[in-house]
Amino acid sequence: MGAVMKSILSAATAVAVGLLGVQAAAAADLPVKAYKAPAVAAFDPWDIAFGAGVMNDYVFRGITQSNHKPSVTAYFEPRYNVTKDLQLYVGSSFESISFPNRGAAEVDIYGGIRPTFGALALDFGVWGYLYPGGTCTGNGMVGDFGGAGSCGFDNQIVLVNGNYMKKDVSFYEVYGKANYTFNDTFAMGGNVFYTPSFLNSGAEGTYASVTAKVTAPSTFLPNGIGSYISGEFGRQWLGTSDAFYGNIDYKDYNTWNVGIGFTYKVFTLDLRYSDTNLGKGDCNAFTSDFTASQTGFVTPINGSGIGSKWCGATFIAKLSADLTLVNNIK
Numbered sequence: 001m002g003a004v005m006k007s008i009l010s011a012a013t014a015v016a017v018g019l020l021g022v023q024a025a026a027a028a029d030l031p032v033k034a035y036k037a038p039a040v041a042a043f044d045p046w047d048i049a050f051g052a053g054v055m056n057d058y059v060f061r062g063i064t065q066s067n068h069k070p071s072v073t074a075y076f077e078p079r080y081n082v083t084k085d086l087q088l089y090v091g092s093s094f095e096s097i098s099f100p101n102r103g104a105a106e107v108d109i110y111g112g113i114r115p116t117f118g119a120l121a122l123d124f125g126v127w128g129y130l131y132p133g134g135t136c137t138g139n140g141m142v143g144d145f146g147g148a149g150s151c152g153f154d155n156q157i158v159l160v161n162g163n164y165m166k167k168d169v170s171f172y173e174v175y176g177k178a179n180y181t182f183n184d185t186f187a188m189g190g191n192v193f194y195t196p197s198f199l200n201s202g203a204e205g206t207y208a209s210v211t212a213k214v215t216a217p218s219t220f221l222p223n224g225i226g227s228y229i230s231g232e233f234g235r236q237w238l239g240t241s242d243a244f245y246g247n248i249d250y251k252d253y254n255t256w257n258v259g260i261g262f263t264y265k266v267f268t269l270d271l272r273y274s275d276t277n278l279g280k281g282d283c284n285a286f287t288s289d290f291t292a293s294q295t296g297f298v299t300p301i302n303g304s305g306i307g308s309k310w311c312g313a314t315f316i317a318k319l320s321a322d323l324t325l326v327n328n329i330k
Helices: 004-029 280-287 325-329
Strands: 044-056 071-083 088-095 108-119 120-130 136-138 156-158 173-182 184-197 203-214 225-238 253-264 266-278 314-326
Touching: 044 325, 314 325
Parallel strands: 136 156
Antiparallel strands: 044 071, 044 314, 071 088, 088 108, 108 120, 120 173, 173 184, 184 203, 203 225, 225 253, 253 266, 266 314
16 A cells, blocks of 8 residues: 555655646746836927017116017027926027117027026026117227227227217126025025127126015906916126226216016016116216206216116016917927
8 A cells, every 4th residue: 555655655745746847847838928118208308488578668787678669579588408407508589679870680699508406496597689670889980099999990880979979889698596485475586697799899797686576365366367476686787898888997886676477378468667876977988878958967987968768767567479389489
């Protein structure tokens, strides 16, 4: 009996081993299942921002660029998102102006990089300000190369008030910006711009400012209308001009603005008050205002005594539309 049982167990063991071998061989013949990563939303790195606007006055750092008259603007900005926290961009914008040299428009070409670290958004780049179509606005002394404001043998415009401006006032700035969003309601920022020759005057220029914005809750106004209050305080430092402008040391000045805005879908209506502490005499020396006519504003850099209103308090109303290809078109 013992011998019979041993024979049965031996046979059963052989069968089991054989079956395991078959299963192992069958498993080895099956294809290996590849690891399947969790689904990730599609990421389109390319985007384009563009928009246009109309305003009753084009004011740049507290000084009108349109002689306190209406101005139109438009921009086009292709963007490439390297990651969700790093963006490269280039762009161009256009603004209508009214300069003493009768420049056709302001055409801006710019580009930079925007890294983001959580609530902190940074922006670094170069901005070129081009003013094509200008004519030298001189002092009337054709061929006099020795005096300030002389256009030499170039065609020129002669202003009744004696102010003058170069034919080409194009220049560029390098800049850095930072903005920190504390919550859905409040954000603050800072900006610094530098140029070796502001408005091609030969004078260095550095502009620094702080900004703040309070955005109202979405339930504050009905029908999807948003609103905000924002403001900026800045200081413009200026150096000494070249010989064309008489080697004068331009006056540094402060500028500020505060306003309220309303948004609806892609549209924004911004209502703003802007001002500077630049007096009418020093303003005239800096801007070469072709409308300046008041007298009695003699300063160390404004011997003519003509005063300009281009740097004073003004109200700005701007209606604009801003879109992006990804969010508004696709």
